[in-house]
Amino acid sequence: MSYKLYYFDGRGRGEIIRLVFAAAGVDFEDIRFDLEEWESKYRAISPTGLCPYLVDPVTGKTLVQSGAIARLLAARFGLAASDDQEFYRVERILHQLTDIENLAIDILFGPEEKRPAFKKEFLETKAPYHFGILAGYLREASDSKFAAAGKSLTLADLALINLIDFMEFIGPEAQELAAGFAEFAAHRKHALESNKKLADYLANRKPGALPF
Ligand SMILES: N[C@@H](CCC(=O)N[C@@H](CS)C(=O)NCC(=O)O)C(=O)O
Structure with a gap:
């Protein structure tokens, strides 16, 4: 199973997570949608009713809050502070x-x-x-x-x-x-x-x- 990132087809709050994956060289599924698909399909499966959200293959959990996701991945991929x-x-x-x-x-x-x-x-x-x-x-x-x-x-x-x-x-x-x-x-x-x-x-x- 791979990482699955759900966000609009824009940069917005999703892009920092994409940049962490890019810098770390880690593959992920970049699932993008428009406003209509968000309302009809994706909002209902977001834990908070907001995006971005990330399905994390390491824990099997769906993670929310762009800043928290970016910090977690940065720590996991060696892009966090060292002291x-x-x-x-x-x-x-x-x-x-x-x-x-x-x-x-x-x-x-x-x-x-x-x-x-x-x-x-x-x-x-x-x-x-x-x-x-x-x-x-x-x-x-x-x-x-x-x-x-x-x-x-x-x-x-x-x-x-x-x-x-x-x-x-x-x-x-x-x-x-x-x-x-x-x-x-x-x-x-x-x-x-x-x-x-x-x-x-x-x-x-x-x-x-x-x-x-
Ligand atoms: N603090 C949250 C904010 C999430 C947020 O407000 N997401 C907006 C898009 S940037 C959203 O889901 N909007 C759709 C809606 O409110 O229905 C984060 O950084 O993830």
Whole structure:
């Protein structure tokens, strides 16, 4: 039996799990669906009524919560921190990224009339603030070149790349803003050079049907 990941045909909250599989070189069934199939077929078999969820062949259980699944797999596949200080730095980055994701969710899925204001605030103040903090963490990690300043690639690297890539769905201004931080491009280059399977996955990734 193989891993089976259930998520929309988009990146959203499923992509970080796909990136962990890609970086680890572990095969999984990538079961993708549209909104209609979600409602008619897949929601009912999700333990929480939400996705992503993962059928784990190791335990036979169906796992939920994207962050918990990604952390579990990272630990299982050697993509977790190797000591308590690195653990803190990985978590610091993951939580900073969650703060940004929450803002992106408001822009894409918040009340329609409020979305332009959310986006304006994101571009003018919130994204520069959060990106600046993340760029500072990368500068601190300069000797290591991995985001959490450890000896090898961790979930923090994957999540950072994923979030910067996600700016595509916010729009060209958000992508430009991220591109203004040279630390992100340098980090991505190093991370991909350290892991060819991840680089191949990103180079060959096809766009999903859903715009998130
Ligand atoms: N904290 C959860 C959030 C899960 C979540 O809200 N999933 C959304 C998609 S990103 C969902 O299932 N939406 C479908 C629905 O609400 O019917 C996680 O990270 O897995």
